[in-house]
Amino acid sequence: MTTPLRIAYAGTPEFAVPALQRIAASSNQLMCVITQPDRPSGRGRKLAESAVKAAAKHTQTAIFQPENINHPNSLEYLASLQLDVMVVAAYGQLFKQELLSLPGLGCINIHASLLPRWRGASPIQHAILHGDESSGVTIMQMAQAMDAGDIWMQQSCAIDAQDTAQSLHDRLAIAGAELILPALARVASHDYQAHAQASAAVSYCSKLHKTDGLIDWSQPGQAIDRQIRAFFPWPRAYTFLTGKRLGILSAQLVEQEQTYQRAGEIIATDKLGVDVATPKGVIRLQRLVPEGGRAVSAYEFSHAHSLLGAVLGDQP
Secondary structure, eight states, X not given: OOSOOEEEEEEOSGGGHHHHHHHHTSSSEEEEXXXXXXXXXXXXXXXXXXXXXXXXXXXXXXXXXXXOTTSHHHHHHHHHTTOSEEEEESOSSOOOHHHHTSSTTOEEEEESSOTTTTEESOHHHHHHHTTOSEEEEEXXXXXXXXXXXXXXXXXXXXXXTTOOHHHHHHHHHHHHHHHHHHHHHHHHOSSOOOBOOOGGGOOEEOOOOGGGGBOOTTSOHHHXXXXXXXXXXXXOEEEEEXXXXXXXXXXXXXXXXXXXSSTTBEEEEETTEEEEEOSSSEEEEEEEEETTSOOEEHHHHHHSSOOTTXXXXXXX
């Protein structure tokens, strides 16, 4: 990259940190870091800063935390920076057209899927939930329509049978960081042109809610295994036992073909975990969070409860 770019970086969670660090360490000019305002967090509801803000403090760069990035005051400030480009990664606010057009080269987004598959707010979780064999990262030109912009670069990443949303998230965050500087070189060059997404292959994923974690034990074991892995660490899979909520942090599909009549029945307990029958296959629960309690191994949980023959899923 012959001429350093004047860049603003917008991001909020951990996913956005590696790419920020890569840009900050480059020869480009990082003009400011934009992140969400500090929010109340935890039981004490104390103000907590975002992961990106914490990382930005080590860059000696201005930190900008507007309540509304599309507000005229925000636009005025960003215009004063005379930006070449804005890089966005999981920032958390929609950009209106005036903002998208403000930098000379527009706004570039790091998206955690191989677009056009899984446009939307939860691509990592949906890739696991639907049994995709691979995911990846897309660097795209931002457009007014959600995740519909032209593609500059992509990198694929295999999804392993044991992957959780957390483990896949961590690999994709690194992949995004590895792609961002080569992608910015393309954006600034006249030798490359972004290509349009294939409209016939578009799929969407919605924002997740806590209730999405509720397990339906009438589903086959493979689907339940994917749900548990897709929703770790959030919103976290859960079920009910004798009317009390039981969070599930980890589990394993130990048998796929055997059929069972009583879905959700606990059929075995030992040091390896607690085995639960599904209409097709067995799920072995490994780490649990009892209602109002701390995380424990399923084996430890089985010592304190009479589990054999109990049926999970009975809501209060």
